[in-house]
Amino acid sequence: MTTRTAIARYEGFGKEGKGQLTSPSGVLEATPYSFNTRFGDEKGTNPEELIAAAHAGCFTMALSFALAQAGFNGGSLETKAAVKLEQDGAGGFKITRSDLTLAASVPGISEEQFEALARGAEQNCPVSKLMNAEINLDYTLA
Structure with a gap:
């Protein structure tokens, strides 16, 4: 079992509040996040961007391992994840979808x-399951 952690700190409340995200790996080091980084254009990150990065990374790694297990080596995979946040009926927000767009080059497949392996990774990477x-x-397969 593997456990990973991150810390969110928020000072102030609502639209005026500001936060920072930190992870032990150092990838996030007091990275700013706030209402304006989430819904505006202020520099910083937001939960949806981090979920998109996690989904793109997880899916791509899962597919990479599936390809290796099937005997393929070399080639490349590049995935863009677009996470959609929408208002829900209860007056809050909900992530309603994640669109993965993959460009792949896998010689000899x-x-x-390829589609069977990609669909398997789409359904079975841990972030997809979450x-x-x-x-x-x-x-697209080149």
Whole structure:
């Protein structure tokens, strides 16, 4: 079992509040987040961006391992994840979907085998399993 942690600190409340995110790895080091980084254009991050990064990274790594297990080596994978945040009926917000767009180069693989491995990674990477949202995968195989 692996456990990873992060710390969120927020000072002030509502739209005027400001926060910082820190992770033990140092990737996030007092990284700013706030209402304006989430819904505006202020420099910093937001939960949806971090979820998109996590989903893109997790899916891509899962597919990479599936390809290696199937005997492929070399090539490249690049995935963009777009996480959609919408208002829900209760007056709050909900992440409703994550769209994965993959560009792949896998020498020697058939379209059918690649699609089966990609769909398996889409459904079975840990972040996909965590999400309570629609997940869509679109890909191009060079």
